[in-house]
Amino acid sequence: MSEKLNWFKYSSPASFYPLADKMIPWFFMAAILLTLVGLYWGFFQTPDVLSDQKQYYRIIFVHVPAAWMSMWLYIVLVGWSLIGLIFNTRLSFMLASAIAPSGAIFTALALVTGMIWGKTSWGTWWDWDPRMTSELILLFLYLGYMGLQSAISDPQRIDRASSLLALVGGVCIPVIYWSINCPDPNQCAALHQTSSLKGIEANILFAMLIMVLAFLAYSFAIIIMRVKNIILHRERNTLWVTEALEFKP
Amino acid sequence: MNHPGLTSFKAMFKRDMLIAYRHRGEVLNPLLFYILVVLMFALAVEVRPAVLQTIAPGVIWVAALLSALLSLDSLFRSDYEDGFLEVMLLSPHSLYSLVLAKVLAHWLVSGLPLVVIAPLLAMALGLPVVAMDELILSLLLGTPVLSLLGAIGTALILGLRSGGMMISLLVLPIYVPVLIYGAGSISAGFIDNATSQPYLLFLAAFLVMALVFAPWATAAALRISVE
Amino acid sequence: MNIEAFFEMGGYGEFVWSAFGLTLLLITIEIVVVRNQFKKVVQRVKRIQQLRKADSPGGQL
Numbered sequence: 001m002s003e004k005l006n007w008f009k010y011s012s013p014a015s016f017y018p019l020a021d022k023m024i025p026w027f028f029m030a031a032i033l034l035t036l037v038g039l040y041w042g043f044f045q046t047p048d049v050l051s052d053q054k055q056y057y058r059i060i061f062v063h064v065p066a067a068w069m070s071m072w073l074y075i076v077l078v079g080w081s082l083i084g085l086i087f088n089t090r091l092s093f094m095l096a097s098a099i100a101p102s103g104a105i106f107t108a109l110a111l112v113t114g115m116i117w118g119k120t121s122w123g124t125w126w127d128w129d130p131r132m133t134s135e136l137i138l139l140f141l142y143l144g145y146m147g148l149q150s151a152i153s154d155p156q157r158i159d160r161a162s163s164l165l166a167l168v169g170g171v172c173i174p175v176i177y178w179s180i181n182c183p184d185p186n187q188c189a190a191l192h193q194t195s196s197l198k199g200i201e202a203n204i205l206f207a208m209l210i211m212v213l214a215f216l217a218y219s220f221a222i223i224i225m226r227v228k229n230i231i232l233h234r235e236r237n238t239l240w241v242t243e244a245l246e247f248k249p
Numbered sequence: 250m251n252h253p254g255l256t257s258f259k260a261m262f263k264r265d266m267l268i269a270y271r272h273r274g275e276v277l278n279p280l281l282f283y284i285l286v287v288l289m290f291a292l293a294v295e296v297r298p299a300v301l302q303t304i305a306p307g308v309i310w311v312a313a314l315l316s317a318l319l320s321l322d323s324l325f326r327s328d329y330e331d332g333f334l335e336v337m338l339l340s341p342h343s344l345y346s347l348v349l350a351k352v353l354a355h356w357l358v359s360g361l362p363l364v365v366i367a368p369l370l371a372m373a374l375g376l377p378v379v380a381m382d383e384l385i386l387s388l389l390l391g392t393p394v395l396s397l398l399g400a401i402g403t404a405l406i407l408g409l410r411s412g413g414m415m416i417s418l419l420v421l422p423i424y425v426p427v428l429i430y431g432a433g434s435i436s437a438g439f440i441d442n443a444t445s446q447p448y449l450l451f452l453a454a455f456l457v458m459a460l461v462f463a464p465w466a467t468a469a470a471l472r473i474s475v476e
Numbered sequence: 477m478n479i480e481a482f483f484e485m486g487g488y489g490e491f492v493w494s495a496f497g498l499t500l501l502l503i504t505i506e507i508v509v510v511r512n513q514f515k516k517v518v519q520r521v522k523r524i525q526q527l528r529k530a531d532s533p534g535g536q537l
Contacts, residue, residue: 043482056488062499105502113495120491137422144419151411160473161405165419168401168466172423175455179426183433185447218503225510232517242525245518 011089013231014240020224020231027221034214042207056120057204063117064208065215067110067131070138073103073219077145078170081163091227093159094234096166097149098227102219104142110135130181137176141169155234257342258350265354268327279320279359280366286312287370298375305374306384306435310428313363313388317395318417320359321403324351325471329407338475344468352393352400352464360392376435383438383445390452391431397463398423404470427455 010016042061077099084092114132115125126132145162152158182188200208235241269276290308294301328334337347364385371384402420409415434448483489 056491058492059495062495066499102506105506109499109502112498116491116495120488137425140418140422144422147411147415147418148405151406151409151415156476157473161470164466164470164473165405169422171462172426175426176422179429179451183429184437185430185451186437186444222506222510225507225514229510229513229517232514232521236517236521236524241521245521245525 011087011091013091013094013235014238016091017228017231017240017244020228024221024224024228027217027224031214031218031221034210034217038207038210038214041203041210046201046203046207056117059113059117059120060204060208061211063110063113065212066106066113067135068212069215069219070103070107070110070135072216073099073106074138074141074166074170074173077103078166081166084159085163085167090159090234091231093163094227094230095223096163097159098223098230100142100146100149101226102223104139104146106215106219107135107139107142111139130177133180134173134177137180138173141173144169254343254346257340258346261347261350262354265351266357269354269358275323276358279316280362282319283312283316283363284366284370286315287374291374301375302377302439303436305371305376306380306432308374309367309371309376309384309388309435310391310432313367313392313431314395314421314424314428316363317360317392317399318413318420320355321396321399321416321420322413323359324355324400324403325407329475334407334471334475338472344471345464348400348464348467348471349460352396352467355400356393356396360396363392364388377439379441380435380438380445382442383435383449386449387431387434387452390449390456391427394427394452394455394459395424397459397467398427400467401463401470404467404474407471407474427452430455 010019039061042058077096080092080096080099083089084096111132114135118127118132119125145166148165149158149162152161232241232245287308290304290312291301294304325334328337338344340347367384367388368381371381376384399416399420402416405419406415430448430451434445434452437445437448483493
């Protein structure tokens with residue numbers, strides 16, 4: 001019985017809010033720390049195995065984390081939407097809404113840094129390669145989600161409609177990616193300019209992964225910050241919000 | 250012995266076809282739009298046959314996409330405004346079959362005409378005859394998918410003031426695979442039938458999946474929008 | 477690696493640093509926007525409370 005209670009203990013906005021307040025500084029500190037470590041390692045601990053010709057590879061220390069976060073956050077968004085639809089927990093929907101802007105920003109960042117990367121390594125700003133094109137579609141999925149939310153004013157409808165949209169998009173993403181990656185089913189040659197994790201030198205890989213964790217910690221921090229705002233706004237007529245803000249200047 | 254889902258399906262289908270017949274003037278709009286878009290492209294691009302030929306599959310398909318987006322608004326709009334949609338939702342009939350019937354009627358009226366007119370337009374774009382059957386087949390398989398997926402989008406934004414931009418933003422990303430394989434099949438058709446076959450198989454797979462899942466998602470969206 | 481090499485990045489300095497700069501910029505903007513949102517929400521909630529207190533004489537809440 002107590003286990004069941006614990007599971008839903010923080011699922012109400014009122015009980016989550018104080019927890020959120022406490023978590024944010026820790027996540028920010030973790031993000032800053034990880035960034036410092038990651039960038040230091042990436043810039044000063046990587047042996048100059050690559051000649052000066054290839055110094056641009058340092059861009060991956062922001063490009064890859066941004067891209068991975070953009071994809072991971074969408075999955076989490078879909079997850080919270082699903083939980084919200086199944087268990088009817090308001091907080092789940094609020095978290096999903098809080099994730100979207102961050103996801104969109106990371107996607108945009110991944111696209112722009114990807115373009116810069118493309119310019120330096122392959123000579124063109126854009127070449128319609130599968131991963132970047134999928135990333136572009138992902139941006140539109142985020143924007144569609146946010147657009148739908150801003151178009152609906154009825155609180156009941158807004159949560160369920162955007163959750164359904166997220167789910168449909170989530171289900172379609174593999175199909176979309178596959179179709180872009182494999183536009184010619186006869187040969188299915190992966191065009192993305194051979195970048196797999198296997199060929200990367202250990203120190204670079206390490207720094208990159210640290211940066212991924214840094215971005216992850218930052219995402220936690222900023223998304224929880226944002227969900228606090230959403231909670232305050234939606235629960236503005238409740239007693240606990242009044243009391244919580246009574247001590248603020 | 251009639252399956253209850255089938256009876257409601259047939260009734261809904263007949264009703265929608267009758268309504269479409271009564272408004273047959275409006276029915277022409279998506280078709281005219283389609284023709285105009287394709288012609289605009291033909292006029293805008295240099296009419297060197299080689300150039301026009303290579304972009305023809307893309308043009309045909311993008312125009313079909315745009316036409317579908319344009320026609321989607323009419324799918325639920327009048328039923329929403331006169332309250333019939335609520336009756337549908339409250340009725341004991343399976344919403345899945347009602348939605349499927351509506352989408353089928355909608356496609357017959359807005360999608361199928363595109364398939365019929367496409368060969369003429371394709372000739373205007375200089376499409377080689379060898380790719381004609383890919384043209385017809387890809388549109389025949391693809392346009393229902395566009396209607397089915399588009400229905401989800403329209404159902405989500407029912408009653409909102411947002412207008413044409415919103416539906417495009419919501420639905421175009423999920424149209425992408427259909428576009429890629431649809432246009433791709435015609436391009437492959439330039440070579441031979443064997444090359445284009447995998448494309449068409451993909452489109453057929455999309456159609457089957459859409460038939461199974463889209464009406465269900467649309468029904469869910471309708472419930473969300475109307476409650 | 478000396479300071480010059482750090483900025484030059486083998487001739488790719490402008491690319492590398494604009495990528496990092498953009499990242500920093502977007503993140504800063506995001507943080508600033510969310511913080512502003514917070515202030516606005518708090519203001520709004522307080523205003524609502526005041527209006528409520530004014531409505532019900534005796535200031536019951």
